Amino acid sequence: MSNASRSVSLYHRLVVWLLFLILLLPLAATLLYSLATQWSATLLPSGLTLKWYAALWSDSRFLIAFGHSLVVCVGALLLAIFLVLPLMFVIAYHFPRLDALMNVLILLPFAVPPVVSSVGLLQLYAGGPLPLIGTPWILIGCYFTIALPFMYRAISNNLQALNVHDLMDAAHLLGASTFRAALLVVLPNLRKGLMVALFLSFSFLIGEFVFANILVGARYETLQVYLYNMRNGSGHFTSALVISYFLVVLIVTWAASGLSRDKS
Amino acid sequence: MKGKWLATLCLLPFLIFFCAFQIAPLIWIAVNSLKSLDGWGLGNFSEILGSPFYRQAMRFSLEISVWSSVLGLLIAVLGSYSLRQVDSRLRDFVTAFANMTSNFAGVPLAFAFIILLGFNGCLTLLLKQAGLIEDFNLYSKNGLILIYTYFQIPLGVLLLYPAFDALREDWREAASLLGASTWHFWRHIGLPVLTPALLGTFIILLANALGAYATVYALTTGNFNVVPVRIAALVSGDIFLDPNLASALAMLLVILMTVITFTHQWLLRRSYHVKR
Numbered sequence: 001m002s003n004a005s006r007s008v009s010l011y012h013r014l015v016v017w018l019l020f021l022i023l024l025l026p027l028a029a030t031l032l033y034s035l036a037t038q039w040s041a042t043l044l045p046s047g048l049t050l051k052w053y054a055a056l057w058s059d060s061r062f063l064i065a066f067g068h069s070l071v072v073c074v075g076a077l078l079l080a081i082f083l084v085l086p087l088m089f090v091i092a093y094h095f096p097r098l099d100a101l102m103n104v105l106i107l108l109p110f111a112v113p114p115v116v117s118s119v120g121l122l123q124l125y126a127g128g129p130l131p132l133i134g135t136p137w138i139l140i141g142c143y144f145t146i147a148l149p150f151m152y153r154a155i156s157n158n159l160q161a162l163n164v165h166d167l168m169d170a171a172h173l174l175g176a177s178t179f180r181a182a183l184l185v186v187l188p189n190l191r192k193g194l195m196v197a198l199f200l201s202f203s204f205l206i207g208e209f210v211f212a213n214i215l216v217g218a219r220y221e222t223l224q225v226y227l228y229n230m231r232n233g234s235g236h237f238t239s240a241l242v243i244s245y246f247l248v249v250l251i252v253t254w255a256a257s258g259l260s261r262d263k264s
Numbered sequence: 265m266k267g268k269w270l271a272t273l274c275l276l277p278f279l280i281f282f283c284a285f286q287i288a289p290l291i292w293i294a295v296n297s298l299k300s301l302d303g304w305g306l307g308n309f310s311e312i313l314g315s316p317f318y319r320q321a322m323r324f325s326l327e328i329s330v331w332s333s334v335l336g337l338l339i340a341v342l343g344s345y346s347l348r349q350v351d352s353r354l355r356d357f358v359t360a361f362a363n364m365t366s367n368f369a370g371v372p373l374a375f376a377f378i379i380l381l382g383f384n385g386c387l388t389l390l391l392k393q394a395g396l397i398e399d400f401n402l403y404s405k406n407g408l409i410l411i412y413t414y415f416q417i418p419l420g421v422l423l424l425y426p427a428f429d430a431l432r433e434d435w436r437e438a439a440s441l442l443g444a445s446t447w448h449f450w451r452h453i454g455l456p457v458l459t460p461a462l463l464g465t466f467i468i469l470l471a472n473a474l475g476a477y478a479t480v481y482a483l484t485t486g487n488f489n490v491v492p493v494r495i496a497a498l499v500s501g502d503i504f505l506d507p508n509l510a511s512a513l514a515m516l517l518v519i520l521m522t523v524i525t526f527t528h529q530w531l532l533r534r535s536y537h538v539k540r
Contacts, residue, residue, distance in 0.1 A: 094268060116495065
């Protein structure tokens, strides 16, 4: 290796490490803070302890909020599976032309930020026939729209790689009904792509704050709203909360990337 | 024929939910933005555009979004280009880490930044002791640009990384055989090939920053004047509520985002690495 190319490769390694450090810095500071007995006006904490984590994980309000978040996220993902899978199958098998329309529709959750949607949602569901404001149901519906573009793209890539018509024809020849064929032949082929999409959707749904705070707030406190409401408490305690939350996200994204590596 | 009917029936539940939670709120906003105390018309819009307070919110929103997108893009370009040149173990590790930190936004990020760069943050103290800064106010416009830039970086890296596929190593060799310097290569080959991807990423980052609410709300408890904070304050604040004015402000944001999204789709179609 020549001198010039060695210095070029050193430059690239340096840039990548710098990028890593920038991304790591806030997390590392929070981790250290969550482990510190006391840390004020000095460069480093005066001692290390796990008491903030113990306090957090024995706080019933935290556990309830965590449970609420799980209920809402899992509920939204189940709803998304239930709504999107039949839709995608029908589009791939019967109406391939609708795919173009769907590709425009799934841009909507992206072009309309949650803070905008919640203006209309607050007025539409505050009373009347569907008083959903303040209940977890409205969050399940809204989180479905957030996860939709992501799930649609993942499943649609997967379906395109599969030859749905040939699979269905073969199943029909062997005497299966369309419903049986879709459930027992097409669905198992989509399982891995679907699981990856679900894990990744979960990891960002559990971090959702805007809908949860504006539409529901303290009436059904989720993890993020709880975190926000604890802002005036001890910084060490909230740091332990941030790190615990991040660990959950870490485990979920790690599982997703493990799954997608399996696939390839 | 029966199959087609059943198939159409399968579309129905999706349509109902999508309309209820996505389309209906949007229509409600569009209609009510045109309604004000003195009847139908563009009164809400002219009130917003005539008010220095809302104009300031728009200016701050745009300034923070544009600056954080430019800075985030710059760091992402340098980072993702270098990521391609290092060995695969380091690359996979840092890419996976960037993937994870892309979920590190909103309230937790605001708290992390307070610990790092708040008035008594450890980095603030470190830099003050080193004499590098006089003071740093995280809760100001510059502070917000910094924290927005942080959450733009992982997104930028993840979006730009595949775009560098378009740049083939043999072009660089061919260019240097023909006598081009590194600068010539980037000026005449590298940048033109990457331009659609760069613009597309910039636009996504811009939209991401314009709609961001959780970070700024958690950091300043809604005391910093940007458009999303104003919208939320008009429907769920505790001083005065005006859903119609909120709708008009929201419509302005939606129009801006729609233009941005369509420009992005258009650029995506022209982009080099998609066509290949």
